[in-house]
Amino acid sequence: RFALKNKTIVITGGARGLGLSFASALAEAGANIAAIDLDDSPPDELGKLQAIGVKAKYYTANVRDYDGLRNTIEEIAREFGSIDGCIPAAGIMRDKPFLEHTAKDINDVLGVNIVGVMYTVQHCAAQMVKQKTGGNIVCISSAAGHHGCAPMTCAAYVASKHAVLGLVKQVAGELAEHGIRCNSISPGIMRTDMLTKMFEATPGREELLTSGCMLKRVGEPDELHGAMLYLMSDASSYMTGNDILVNGGKL
Template sequence: MAALPIYENRFLDKFSLKGRTVVITGGGRGLGLTFANGLAQAGANIAVIDIAAQPSEAFSSLTYGGQYLYYQADVTNYEGLGKVITQISKDFGGIYGCIAAAGVHVDKPFLDHTPKDLDVNLNVNVKGVFYTVQHCARQMKEQSTGGSIVAIASIAAYKAPAAHSIAAYTASKYAVRGFMGQIAKELAQYQIRVNTVSPGCMQTELLQMVLDEHPERLPLFAGTCALNRIGQPQELCGMLLYLMSDLASFTVGQDFIVDGSSV
């Protein structure tokens, strides 16, 4: 039997994203901005797409030596988003990675959900992810360079959270997990790796808004996982770096739970 191949001595170099452009939706704030910061430190060029007219001041702090540009777009506008992603490819000379992180949620009892609440969640969290992945994948196929695509799902697609009332959001994240598995099968032939990440309860601006209004929920949120605390956004960056790197070259069609063990 032939000896199994081993990595060369410079194993950690495979984590480098130097010169590779990663598109991040929802990257103007929250988890998306944290991902942008983390991947920029690994050498990636970052193209952030967000609905806000101007980037946050924190975006300007990306000073790690790469190229970082901000683009305004609504991920639910199929044609508008497509034009922006085409422009990104032109501006950067191609696209290697895509992280579909733009998302919203409505926190209210199921019986109080309105058709508009459902539409908002499905439009941004499902259609927005679908559109983003499709546009980026088309660029990657045209380039014939392969690439890595990650959609941000949620632990809510595995377990109903005790501290939230997010039926429409949960439905949207189940949908993301479902169609990304199918997309992974179809795009693998182009050497485009597709995976999802399902975060647990994370300390985001949206969560803080809930806690400001309902401080009594803090023990419920913290108690959702074995570590008995709320996760920090940067604790997701290791998984995103792995999935964007060459070390994940045989990782396709998987959902990675990063939740402090709450399932």
């Protein structure tokens, strides 16, 4: 029930971090991977996935560009033959007090983390409906979408991640009749560029952030693989409009 052989999965933010880590796990389960990101050149890891017998291709696109993203997703559907899964994992964060958020900060964070997610989900779902094959969407919210992110200061990020949970609930209801499920994963503090750059810049930050977590440590990206394989496969066939919180236990 966890098998993903011959399924094509679109992953935004696929050049690094959680998106790239999901790509490896899903490819090991047999899925073909279409990774989308801003960078011009693909990560080496994506090329290595071909060696395990799946198709893996990289596409440069900005999730904030509605028409450009639709063209890319239509190109993926043509090149792979179908789109069966969608993971809108592209995301950004601005860690500064709410009163210091500029209009650009707010628009950039909401533009990628919720508007870009809506564009990605809509374009992928439109393909799935056209194919009449059903499909599976797994959005990436955050523990911040459940309980904020104090002691960090990232109001726009927290708002965007709450919005993702609302989107998932609504879209799941509307797409169920097409055999498309939509769920999310809410990771806690995971070791990717998004946070490690901040940890390096501010000594003591990592310890401060993990002090509110029962396991008292940062999570590794592969500790989300089980939740992703469950939600992306038939193993979770009776689950939609829901979220799995993987946060090391909130104190």
